[in-house]
Amino acid sequence: MAEIERARRLLGRVTAGIPESANPVTHVAEQPARRARCVDWPEWADADVVAALRKCGVDQPWAHQIEAASLAHAGRNVVISTGTASGKSLAYQLPVLSDLVEDEKACALYLSPTKALGADQLRSVSELEIAGVRAASYDGDTPMAERDWVRAHARWVFTNPDMLHRGILASHARWSRLFRKLKYVVVDECHGYRGVFGSHVALLLRRLQRVARYYGSSPVFVLASATTASPAEFASRLIGQECEAVTEDASPRGARTVALWEPPLLEDFSGENGAPVRRSAGAEAGRILAELVVEGARTLAFVRSRRGAELTALGARRILSEVDPTLAEQVAAYRAGFLPEERRKLERALLSGELLGVATTNALELGVDIAGLDAVVLAGYPGTLASFWQQAGRAGRSGDEALVVFVARDDPLDTYLVHHPAAILERPVETAVLDPANPYVLAPQLACAAAELPLTAQELDTFGGDAARGVLDALVADKVLRRRPSGWYWTSRDRPQYEVDIRGSGGDQIAVVEADTSRLLGTVDPGSACATVHPGAVYLHQGSSYVVDELDLEAGVALVHAEDPEWTTSARELADISVLAVQERVDYGGVTVCLGDVAVTSQVVGYLRRRPSGEILDQVALDLPAQRLETRAVWYTISDELLEGARMAAEPEAGRAVAGAEAQRPAAGAEARRPTAGRPAAEAEAQRPVAAGEAGRPVAGAEARRAVAAGEVRAGVAARLADGVGEARSGEAAAGRGGAAARSDGALPGSGETPAGSGARAVEANRRSAGIGGLAAEDGVPAVAAGTDPAETGERLTGTGERPIGTGARSAGNGGDPAETGAPPVRTGGGSGRTPGGAGLEPARIPGALHAAEHAAIGLLPLFATCDRWDIGGVSTALHADTGEATVFVHDGHPGGAGFADRGFAALVPWLAATREAIVSCECPAGCPSCVQSPKCGNGNDPLDKAGAVAVLDTVLGAVRQHGSRYGHVEVQAADTAATS
Numbered sequence: 001m002a003e004i005e006r007a008r009r010l011l012g013r014v015t016a017g018i019p020e021s022a023n024p025v026t027h028v029a030e031q032p033a034r035r036a037r038c039v040d041w042p043e044w045a046d047a048d049v050v051a052a053l054r055k056c057g058v059d060q061p062w063a064h065q066i067e068a069a070s071l072a073h074a075g076r077n078v079v080i081s082t083g084t085a086s087g088k089s090l091a092y093q094l095p096v097l098s099d100l101v102e103d104e105k106a107c108a109l110y111l112s113p114t115k116a117l118g119a120d121q122l123r124s125v126s127e128l129e130i131a132g133v134r135a136a137s138y139d140g141d142t143p144m145a146e147r148d149w150v151r152a153h154a155r156w157v158f159t160n161p162d163m164l165h166r167g168i169l170a171s172h173a174r175w176s177r178l179f180r181k182l183k184y185v186v187v188d189e190c191h192g193y194r195g196v197f198g199s200h201v202a203l204l205l206r207r208l209q210r211v212a213r214y215y216g217s218s219p220v221f222v223l224a225s226a227t228t229a230s231p232a233e234f235a236s237r238l239i240g241q242e243c244e245a246v247t248e249d250a251s252p253r254g255a256r257t258v259a260l261w262e263p264p265l266l267e268d269f270s271g272e273n274g275a276p277v278r279r280s281a282g283a284e285a286g287r288i289l290a291e292l293v294v295e296g297a298r299t300l301a302f303v304r305s306r307r308g309a310e311l312t313a314l315g316a317r318r319i320l321s322e323v324d325p326t327l328a329e330q331v332a333a334y335r336a337g338f339l340p341e342e343r344r345k346l347e348r349a350l351l352s353g354e355l356l357g358v359a360t361t362n363a364l365e366l367g368v369d370i371a372g373l374d375a376v377v378l379a380g381y382p383g384t385l386a387s388f389w390q391q392a393g394r395a396g397r398s399g400d401e402a403l404v405v406f407v408a409r410d411d412p413l414d415t416y417l418v419h420h421p422a423a424i425l426e427r428p429v430e431t432a433v434l435d436p437a438n439p440y441v442l443a444p445q446l447a448c449a450a451a452e453l454p455l456t457a458q459e460l461d462t463f464g465g466d467a468a469r470g471v472l473d474a475l476v477a478d479k480v481l482r483r484r485p486s487g488w489y490w491t492s493r494d495r496p497q498y499e500v501d502i503r504g505s506g507g508d509q510i511a512v513v514e515a516d517t518s519r520l521l522g523t524v525d526p527g528s529a530c531a532t533v534h535p536g537a538v539y540l541h542q543g544s545s546y547v548v549d550e551l552d553l554e555a556g557v558a559l560v561h562a563e564d565p566e567w568t569t570s571a572r573e574l575a576d577i578s579v580l581a582v583q584e585r586v587d588y589g590g591v592t593v594c595l596g597d598v599a600v601t602s603q604v605v606g607y608l609r610r611r612p613s614g615e616i617l618d619q620v621a622l623d624l625p626a627q628r629l630e631t632r633a634v635w636y637t638i639s640d641e642l643l644e645g646a647r648m649a650a651e652p653e654a655g656r657a658v659a660g661a662e663a664q665r666p667a668a669g670a671e672a673r674r675p676t677a678g679r680p681a682a683e684a685e686a687q688r689p690v691a692a693g694e695a696g697r698p699v700a701g702a703e704a705r706r707a708v709a710a711g712e713v714r715a716g717v718a719a720r721l722a723d724g725v726g727e728a729r730s731g732e733a734a735a736g737r738g739g740a741a742a743r744s745d746g747a748l749p750g751s752g753e754t755p756a757g758s759g760a761r762a763v764e765a766n767r768r769s770a771g772i773g774g775l776a777a778e779d780g781v782p783a784v785a786a787g788t789d790p791a792e793t794g795e796r797l798t799g800t801g802e803r804p805i806g807t808g809a810r811s812a813g814n815g816g817d818p819a820e821t822g823a824p825p826v827r828t829g830g831g832s833g834r835t836p837g838g839a840g841l842e843p844a845r846i847p848g849a850l851h852a853a854e855h856a857a858i859g860l861l862p863l864f865a866t867c868d869r870w871d872i873g874g875v876s877t878a879l880h881a882d883t884g885e886a887t888v889f890v891h892d893g894h895p896g897g898a899g900f901a902d903r904g905f906a907a908l909v910p911w912l913a914a915t916r917e918a919i920v921s922c923e924c925p926a927g928c929p930s931c932v933q934s935p936k937c938g939n940g941n942d943p944l945d946k947a948g949a950v951a952v953l954d955t956v957l958g959a960v961r962q963h964g965s966r967y968g969h970v971e972v973q974a975a976d977t978a979a980t981s
């Protein structure tokens, strides 16, 4: 009981003085303590290894450790997927070290997503001092002289996927000693291999296996993962072989109290278009951190960006210095670029109580032996439940209950989570999404594979079968490979690995160079360069701030100078989308849901400068070229009949958008089925899939605007309301995901090819260009792009309601523009005469309703696909030329897609239901960042119709539910079954 009192006391302390009416805590949950389940050391384990582990403090192993270790020892691929600090390292150390001792020629590889984690793991193996093992690292930091030694002598090589790709597989003959006797491959933190990076790693591991086979070995894979859903399935997909899973965590855990926290609305600020805004999660976390430090609680606060971490620590110190200056000394920010020794020092200081509070980015999430803290504060959802529990899991000592506070940021996903505790506390951790069949990933990977060893027809099944065959044909047509009877051969003397960056797929990299010193700070992929390193952009690199002077896309360089201005920048982008091919299409009586390939043309048209207070300084127009991205999208269309229905719309209650039940209620009336006059009848056209290159492309942005102005298209229907990807990508978010920032393989923007073709050409292009992008990624340390996410840095939008910069691309208002009036127009009237399940929206509201529904859907997709909202974009339009109907698209931000849109299609119903819930449960009157406003909206969040969005979503969900039993969408697609940590 004393335990619970302690956590409750801590929570009481952080809420002290807040009136009950303004209590930010939306939910409190208690998680009980768990006892350890220990077992004996297995007989097969080497006695010296056991003795060494004992000496390092592991007296008796936990059951899950030995279960996994024994499977590996028996030659079975295994993934251990258990909670934070559950001793996963021992599960692979025991079999690997035992076998290395038993067979003095045997070798092993260890792969980690970051250099820092690899260094930590090497240190812990070296500390065991097992004779003859010769463990060594081989990464971007390994001096040239040492590399020869590692190749010649090391038996356990600690490296990362980037070095495996460029440094080991590319010159495998020099590593023949290792490959001949390669007994184990350890893949640590494998849940991080998702999206495009994960797809590359999956193919890289297949390349590794074929090279090992060539030298006569067939290594066993041991994978370690945070708790994830379906770990066996995911690991099998990652390595391309059967893999067993160990998931029952037998390590001890202290009890925890988890509090969900929604920061209060600010009274003296309003946001864009007059929307209410909340206190930033970072500022709130600083205050909570200070209160906990006063209580003597050892606390780690996770903040999403480096700048945010610094501001949070600063905020806490400022509060503490007023109470007791010595307490302020006990709070630190985790600085980027900590060396392993500094991290150890920090761990020790925090564990001993010398330091009481540390504000950190997720850099401290991996490879840190910090557990048993008194409290953890999470400022913002870290993107995945796996990360959430990884961070939360740092709290909790046996015998003493710890506190976890999750502070919501002002966005739809976080808001949804604090109001739906089950989505955090009871939901299984999501499966990591990867798609090794993406042609943009397959093409460069197959080129690398062929360059390593000629590819034979028998091997193609491991590379995706038919998908690989199609890509190989394109590579042959482009003369990248040559087809001979015995297989496919690489044609050049150059090695493709140097130009293929496995951390992304966006063409040749843009180098970010400090003009004064010519120092290369990092690289950004060309797809997001206009948004992140446009002239005037504030660019963060390793915690330091720079301002971009010049962006030369042709030369591939952004020149910057060191400067830490009083503002941050966020780009604004317009986009247009066309359907290239429809892979899946399901009709639900007036609502159609599709999955397919699209081309997104986007243009950064300007940027906003904001002070940390949220005040918008100004908007600066930019004249940058449009970019083209071919990718995957999920979209739904709604017929006019359903959208407009009859003349009765949802009536918003004060402070709430309520259209749900009302919009669902069927009402009779032939009136409702009347076709809308004046709207182009494109139904027949829209019923068939649109193939690549066909006529019927959408009206391009400028063209649409002209058409609207000229009255050629009905007012309001031609504007595309777009939310481009990555325009204000947070540097930390990019880095945290393993680095979308450093890319060099992939599509040629603007090639207009089908994915396979352009993927093939990408390789060709990459072969010609020197891959600057490799520099950042070789280290396993991705470059950091501008930290401009206002939600992360504590900035707030102060609304001016101004028009987007230099565009005019919005719905042509006809007096009914809801954003102009501040509130959606409300129709009243009898319940008769509307289309069953129809939205009851008048035409002028439709663009704003679709736009708002699209924003919220982008915000909520990360709940179902393991992506960040910056990985995806969207476009909504009241009339799309390719579909002939009102359409909302949500698309992947990577060439060829990363599986996110596919996941949205598969989880359509729960995704859109959660989207609706997020909007409805937001207390704002007409839309705010917590529900339908987007931080990256190219249209200045205008028009947005919150009540209309609910009506749209109800219409879609109603139609799917009514007609869906014949299809697959009614089922919640949750194969996710694993428990959280």
Ligand SMILES: Nc1ncnc2c1ncn2[C@@H]1O[C@H](COP(=O)(O)OP(=O)(O)OP(=O)(O)O)[C@@H](O)[C@H]1O
Pocket: 056, 057, 058, 059, 060, 061, 062, 083, 084, 085, 086, 087, 088, 089, 090, 365, 366, 367, 368, 369
């Ligand atoms: N059986 C055991 N008994 C006691 N302590 C153990 C045992 N196994 C591991 N440990 C200790 O637990 C701590 C965490 O171990 P380890 O870093 O391997 O966990 P992990 O699951 O890899 O953590 P993370 O979640 O950070 O990846 C280490 O200090 C380790 O020495």
